[in-house]
Amino acid sequence: MRKINTTNFSIATRTTARDINRRIALNVIRERQPISRADLARHMKMTRGVVSVLVQELIGQGLIYEGATGEAARGRKPTFLHVRTQDRLAVAVDIRFTKTYLMLCDFSGRQLGVEIYDTVFSVPEFTKDLARRIKKMLKGQGLGAVCEGIGVVVPGMVDQRTGKVLNAPALGWRGVDIRSKIAAATNLPVHVENSGRACALAQLWLEKAETAGQSFVYVSVSDGVGTGIVMNGELIRGRDHIAGEFGHMPLDLDGPRCMCGANGCWEAYTSNLATLARYFGWNLSQLSPKHLKEMESNSFTVLDLIARARTGDAKALSAIKASSRFLGLGLATIVNIINPDAIYLAGEITNAWDVIEETVRAAMLERTLTEAAARTPLRITPAQEYPRLRGAAALIAAPTFAAPRVA
Amino acid sequence: MRKINTTNFSIATRTTARDINRRIALNVIRERQPISRADLARHMKMTRGVVSVLVQELIGQGLIYEGATGEAARGRKPTFLHVRTQDRLAVAVDIRFTKTYLMLCDFSGRQLGVEIYDTVFSVPEFTKDLARRIKKMLKGQGLGAVCEGIGVVVPGMVDQRTGKVLNAPALGWRGVDIRSKIAAATNLPVHVENSGRACALAQLWLEKAETAGQSFVYVSVSDGVGTGIVMNGELIRGRDHIAGEFGHMPLDLDGPRCMCGANGCWEAYTSNLATLARYFGWNLSQLSPKHLKEMESNSFTVLDLIARARTGDAKALSAIKASSRFLGLGLATIVNIINPDAIYLAGEITNAWDVIEETVRAAMLERTLTEAAARTPLRITPAQEYPRLRGAAALIAAPTFAAPRVA
């Protein structure tokens, strides 16, 4: 029951029906490939005649191609259709506090190359260096393949529409128009996104949909807590392109100081930093960026903490369990507000899921308003490599498959 | 950039284009009536020829009608079109702790009659009584008009899909299938919704859209805090139809006990009850339903408190300001999570907006992640009568105008 926006709508022209059906066909092929025209027609509940034409057009647009012929018990053998993703490339960039991650991948998300190097904080130098690396990376590829854009993930506030980094405290960037700078240096389209939303995009566009999970929240626990909201198959970006920041909802207005400047954010209770602080007895409120840098180089991570807990370190276990409880309390609030089909969980702490699940679930039950809501599926994202980078790639690949705007 | 759900989509048939355009035309007429065919064609950027046919169909369906002829400086005078709403009726029911509100209105939201009576807590008696009152109310109307359904608003958890009241503590109802009971007693279609979401529906479907405000949050501060989220012109209902409960996000995990059973919910800090409790020095944690009942009959409301504050009662002013600060802190979290185009505010406390605006804004700035976000428009809903009842009516009227499902 969506209301039509009478100040900004698209009427249906005589090509609209076909545009819609062609795009649906592309998506069905994408999810069920390899698939024959006849099967496609059955899934779409259309006649083979129409599907045949749709397929012809998609082939003409270079979006799909005919593969091998399949087997059939009787009758003519089907011609399999595949989405053309192998030779459509995207460059993904994930700029983080210590390291910058660079990946080349195709439109299906398959990795073709990864580079990790120390982050350069000076914007001009960073851009120049990045352009050089991308050029080199693309040269390594075969000729047929074409790079269709660069997706950039930044930890902080980003205006996806203008491509500006509003505020990325970890990098010390404020009001940096990173998109035009990289676009100018590489001569490629550039899209910029925040890390939490990027992960949600990756889940939406590059992972196999387990159920009809068209509404979900992605929660990534790392140094901070990044989140992205997907409703009805659409990433929520918001008026100022800063939507989705569950990490900074309060658990206690007078709680520990958070990186964002406020007090008692969820992030300040359940992030990796919070967990380590709890273990080592640090006062999170007094940690300066300098301390953080030292800690990174110190290189004792939550993964190490989990290992200690597994070998019987009671203090480690209690630090992890405390963070898990806060994790669950935050998830309960997400459930009360969004009531999503599922919540995806990522981050180092999920490696201890067998240890913490019970605590997380119990905490959720403490604050969810119904028992059914407390049973919201929690899906641990399998140690999929580089979710942020995959999200950056999804920024480039998604427009090819997105639903056309209608009404 | 919406992803197509490949397990549940609608292909475009040869009538889809017209279905879409007909519905768009209906909505444009609705928002700009009276309007001529020629004007409609200009607004829709279609030829008059097509619009003429669309209009003919809408008239045939009884959705619009031709009115008077308008004036034109030169040339043939236009025939004005109007949406037929006067003789399409809806019954709205708002069941609350002390009183039940019953309203008859047309599809434009115009009130034709209101009845207020003591709430009957026994479900069979309530139903029987309600059916009798509705029958009588409808008899009072002219013959031509037809009632197309009953919208029911319940304070608590409601599954809109099944029509069941999951848990309404104020009424003591749990697992009551109120929809089929009322439907059976009245022989009319019944839709049930939670109060916060109903208010959001009313704002979306029955109020003139000030801007292209297709994404907003409605916050209603009364005994509790009810909220509804509208994203891209669609009310968020969620997997279990309990989405939108910002009222129960925590401001402090160890804060005062809330009606919902958890501690430190936003509601427990900024609701009318919380404000009054602050003024009278009550301990909210220890208030039983019985106390609440007494307080209601006591009939000292937040409106009285505001009056006292205006006449110089410093204690009253400080109680109001304290609630306002918590209101702003909660709004900041809403902004960080949803980043809506606007937030609509309703409830008694908005009558003191001139007094509290500064406090609310300052509190928002404390926790919003960017300054732009802190400037999210706050729209005080003009003392529109009975927002819940209007939402109940919107439940019945909305399907007539909603966008058709495509792709």
Add this chain to the structure above:
DNA sequence: GCATATTGTTCGCGCGCCGAACAATATGTC
């Protein structure tokens, strides 16, 4: 060789947008 089954293509039909022509209706001007 023939019946049968399945895939993929082609074609007539009717729906619906598009553009243009046309009818209807008004105002101004000579």
Add this chain to the structure above:
DNA sequence: GACATATTGTTCGGCGCGCGAACAATATGC
């Protein structure tokens, strides 16, 4: 009053497109 002009609303041929049915292509089993 005749005529030019302007605007609204209708009609009609052209063409895009889904739909159903017929047909061609291609396989298996007897």
